[in-house]
Amino acid sequence: MTTPLKARGVTVSLDGRPVLRGVDLDVAAGEFVALLGANGSGKSTLVRAAIGLVPMSAGSVELFGTPLAHFKDRTRLGYVPQRSRAVAGVPATVQEVVMSGRLSHRRFFGRRSRADTVAVAAAIERVGLAGRTRSSLSDLSGGQQQRVLIARALASEAELLVMDEPTAGVDHDNQESLAELLGGLVHDGASVLLVAHELGPLRPLIDRAVVVRDGSIAYHGPVDDLIGEDHAHVHTHDAIPSLPVGLTGEGVWR
Amino acid sequence: MIQLLDYDFMRRALMAAVFTGLAAPAIGTFLVQRRLALLGDGLGHVALTGVALGLVTGVAPILTAVVVAVLGAVLIELLRMYGRTSGDVALAMLFYGGIAGGILLANLADERATSLNGYLFGSITTVSDSDLRLVAILAVVVIALAIGLSPQLFAVCQDEEHARVSGVPVRAYSILIAVLAAVTITVAMRTVGLLLVSALMIVPVAASQQLTRSFRTTHLAAMVIGLLAALGGVVTSYEINTQPGPTIVMIALAVFGLAALVAAAARRVRAHRRTAEIS
Ligand SMILES: Nc1ncnc2c1ncn2[C@@H]1O[C@H](COP(=O)(O)OP(=O)(O)OP(=O)(O)O)[C@@H](O)[C@H]1O
Ligand SMILES: [Mg+2]
Numbered sequence A: 001m002t003t004p005l006k007a008r009g010v011t012v013s014l015d016g017r018p019v020l021r022g023v024d025l026d027v028a029a030g031e032f033v034a035l036l037g038a039n040g041s042g043k044s045t046l047v048r049a050a051i052g053l054v055p056m057s058a059g060s061v062e063l064f065g066t067p068l069a070h071f072k073d074r075t076r077l078g079y080v081p082q083r084s085r086a087v088a089g090v091p092a093t094v095q096e097v098v099m100s101g102r103l104s105h106r107r108f109f110g111r112r113s114r115a116d117t118v119a120v121a122a123a124i125e126r127v128g129l130a131g132r133t134r135s136s137l138s139d140l141s142g143g144q145q146q147r148v149l150i151a152r153a154l155a156s157e158a159e160l161l162v163m164d165e166p167t168a169g170v171d172h173d174n175q176e177s178l179a180e181l182l183g184g185l186v187h188d189g190a191s192v193l194l195v196a197h198e199l200g201p202l203r204p205l206i207d208r209a210v211v212v213r214d215g216s217i218a219y220h221g222p223v224d225d226l227i228g229e230d231h232a233h234v235h236t237h238d239a240i241p242s243l244p245v246g247l248t249g250e251g252v253w254r
Numbered sequence B: 001m002i003q004l005l006d007y008d009f010m011r012r013a014l015m016a017a018v019f020t021g022l023a024a025p026a027i028g029t030f031l032v033q034r035r036l037a038l039l040g041d042g043l044g045h046v047a048l049t050g051v052a053l054g055l056v057t058g059v060a061p062i063l064t065a066v067v068v069a070v071l072g073a074v075l076i077e078l079l080r081m082y083g084r085t086s087g088d089v090a091l092a093m094l095f096y097g098g099i100a101g102g103i104l105l106a107n108l109a110d111e112r113a114t115s116l117n118g119y120l121f122g123s124i125t126t127v128s129d130s131d132l133r134l135v136a137i138l139a140v141v142v143i144a145l146a147i148g149l150s151p152q153l154f155a156v157c158q159d160e161e162h163a164r165v166s167g168v169p170v171r172a173y174s175i176l177i178a179v180l181a182a183v184t185i186t187v188a189m190r191t192v193g194l195l196l197v198s199a200l201m202i203v204p205v206a207a208s209q210q211l212t213r214s215f216r217t218t219h220l221a222a223m224v225i226g227l228l229a230a231l232g233g234v235v236t237s238y239e240i241n242t243q244p245g246p247t248i249v250m251i252a253l254a255v256f257g258l259a260a261l262v263a264a265a266a267r268r269v270r271a272h273r274r275t276a277e278i279s
Helices: A043-050 A094-105 A114-126 A142-155 A172-187 A200-205 B008-033 B039-057 B061-082 B087-108 B113-120 B129-148 B150-158 B160-165 B170-189 B197-208 B215-240 B244-278
Strands: A005-014 A017-027 A032-036 A058-063 A077-080 A160-164 A191-195 A208-213 A216-221
Touching: A005 A043, A017 A032, A017 A043, A017 A058, A017 A191, A017 A216, A032 A043, A043 A058, A043 A160, A043 A191, A077 A142, A077 B160, A094 A114, A094 A142, A094 B150, A094 B160, A114 A142, A142 A160, A142 A172, A172 A191, A172 A200, B008 B039, B008 B129, B008 B150, B008 B170, B008 B197, B008 B215, B008 B244, B039 B061, B039 B087, B039 B113, B039 B170, B039 B197, B061 B087, B061 B129, B061 B170, B087 B113, B129 B150, B129 B170, B150 B160, B150 B170, B150 B215, B160 B170, B170 B197, B197 B215, B197 B244, B215 B244
Parallel strands: A032 A191, A032 A208, A077 A160, A160 A191
Antiparallel strands: A005 A017, A005 A058, A208 A216
16 A cells, blocks of 8 residues: 655745755554644644645655655545635535535536535534534534534545644534544544644544654654643653753643 | 517617626626625726727727736736735736726827727617627626536635645636636626626625525525626616616615615524524
């Protein structure tokens, strides 16, 4: 099986300021990787560069063994943006927004298929919004809107889910059902790259944590070595030499 | 009404109203969704330069207007994509360039203001058969693309980045939306005039979204409202002897006002019922 995500030496400058400095990141098939780090450390920029939303000044990204520039098989990729402007200028229902997650399955001018309708209904059900399918997005709370965006990513039935703080603003119960859902998907062979500040109920699922600091990888390894639920101590016995300064103490990725 | 249809020019005017009324909101919905409601105005100003160019060179102004407005549309999208200019500043520059260019050119051609007037305020009753044919073709193309590609256009306008990740060619579609808007402006130029073109693209959408929850219904209802306003405007303007363009726009605005009232009333009733249930 090919590696869903393989990034090497990713370097990004925004507005002439270096934001990522030669970052390597892998996500193996069936792996659940959490990307952690302080505000502004470059987590979003890293995932956005990895899926082609931010141009890189150096480095390479391969998705499922294909260089990013030639990657056409978009059905294999699902994305939940951070704090998306979910509500646009014209009303749209939950169903319509989630349906746009199926676009990569559709042909040009193609009609929606039965599979599209089924996948969309299933995705909405999975985020617990089955009763709100026909509600306008603007009538939902912030956390519910966030769950709609998760459903949109799920609807594509992707093999690699890239989620940028999907649980921000989502209550504990719904985080738990999301954890259960993602656990099931990973068990079935999907891979997840998740950006988060608080892992919460997702913690047990995580195979590997990667900590970004100032545009470089400061730590990667088992999440258990990051002691404490919310504030982090990084215990580095092995691979990673020094304890990244500033990672101890109070909640770096709070 | 029957007697109204006896006049050739009135039949042509009503046909032009049908095409304009349907096409303008069909593409206008996407502009509103993208929060680019003023794009139509900017392109209308650019089309003015196109009209003046036609007057100067002796080419049919409706053709030169299409060409210039489409070029303007592509330019503004490129500015938005690659330049360091934000959307609204790029729009503002279009406004100024379009008006200044149009008037300068008209000066050069030594045209009296009246020939530009027909385009600024519309002169639906002077639409010729060949004008009507061009309007019909362009409008059908706009409506077909706006409805046929609506899943893709919806995704691009709703969340550009997510659409790009899904493999939608976002740049191509953004340019398509701007080009369709430019074409629509030329379609509507004779009906409501360049100064009010954008109103017919935006007001029906604003009216329909008072009462709707889904994108699809908003889109279709806006087209129906646009159609009714355009037809109603032409008939009314004939009956009470006013200019058709402003009459059409006033009717659309009246529909908006009515829809807003109905929506507010419905909200109150619902809130009332809810408090009644709780107590
Ligand atoms: N569009 C942009 N233009 C210029 N600089 C940017 C832009 N977006 C982000 N940056 C800069 O890049 C750095 C990394 O930002 P990024 O959004 O990747 O951080 P993050 O780790 O995702 O933070 P958060 O936890 O707040 O989401 C920040 O210092 C930010 O100032
Ligand atoms: Mg971020």
